[in-house]
Amino acid sequence: MANLLDIKRRIRSVKNTQQITKAMKMVAAAKLRRSQDRILATRPYALELAKVTAKLAQAARHPEVDDELEAKLLEAEEVEEERAEGEGHPLLQVRPEKKVLLAVVTGDRGLAGSFNAAVLRRAQTVLRDWDEAEVDLLLLGKKGADFFGRRSTPIRKAYRELFTEVTYQQATAIADDISQAYAAKEYDAVYVIYNQFKSIMQQELTEERLLPIPVAGEDEAEGVEIGMPGGSYIYEPSPEGILTEILPRYINFQVYRVLLESQAAEHAARMTAMDSATKNAGEMIDKLTLSYNRARQAAITTELIEVVSGANALEG
Secondary structure (H helix, E strand, C coil): CHHHHHHHHHHHHHHHHHHHHHHHHHHHHHHHHHHHHHHHHHHHHHHHHHHHHHHHHHHHCCCCCCHHHHHHHHHCCCHHHHHHHHHCCCCCCCCCCCEEEEEEECCCCCCCCCHHHHHHHHHHHHHHHCCCCEEEEEEECHHHHHHHHCCCCCEEEEECCCCCCCCHHHHHHHHHHHHHHHHCCCCCEEEEEEEEEEECCEEEEEEEEEECCCCCCCCCCCCCCCCCCCCCCCCCCCHHHHHHHHHHHHHHHHHHHHHHHHHHHHHHHHHHHHHHHHHHHHHHHHHHHHHHHHHHHHHHHHHHHHHHHHHHHHHC
């Protein structure tokens, strides 16, 4: 009977676990609906903002100057003054990547399948590949902060409990810190690794360059077609003046988009993981119930044999 009691305890324990995973799945599904609505509403604006910013950056660099005219202007030392206005913006300056800031976006909690592990593995791979560059980490999410906090990689800042409620004010604070550090030439490039939300069943591990900001025609522009219809535009007051206003907003919104992407992907991954755990718990309960019934049947059969044997002995 001890074996039967053990099986009953295991069945009861697995049923309790199943109730927890089912509840977590429902909570994740409710949160996912809100996060999905936010990222689907945010993504089109973010992509269009990236296109406009890249086109403005291209216009500020005066790409329409042909080679012959450029040579004449160089002799008169005028073209460098013109280009300094566009390329001189701190967030557009391209420098050799000797020191890099890598933002690693994870979740604040576990029980989301391979959501956090995939990002951390990718970050470690990138750190190994950049063995010639000096890399600092910007950790967005408690899991990443806990993981790299036990390692020797330099950490600029770590944000914990960031995804309880993602707000634009949080993203602006993070983006301002990144922009100021890049403008001060503390870093030559800023990259981000995160899970991009594709669907409930799919999250795509993504690596993007945040700074320097790509201009139209660069391959790094996330595979987005940057070009805008038409040829020349008249900018008022000027491409440089517009860039001064729009570049900080661009960085702010791109960080905000990354946080929303990661939040939606985390809820989707947790919902999928908890659904799988609930199904696995059901299968385990079925197997344990079958084992319990077989053990109980064997015990009853043994008792019957003992009773019959005792009765036969008394008759004899």
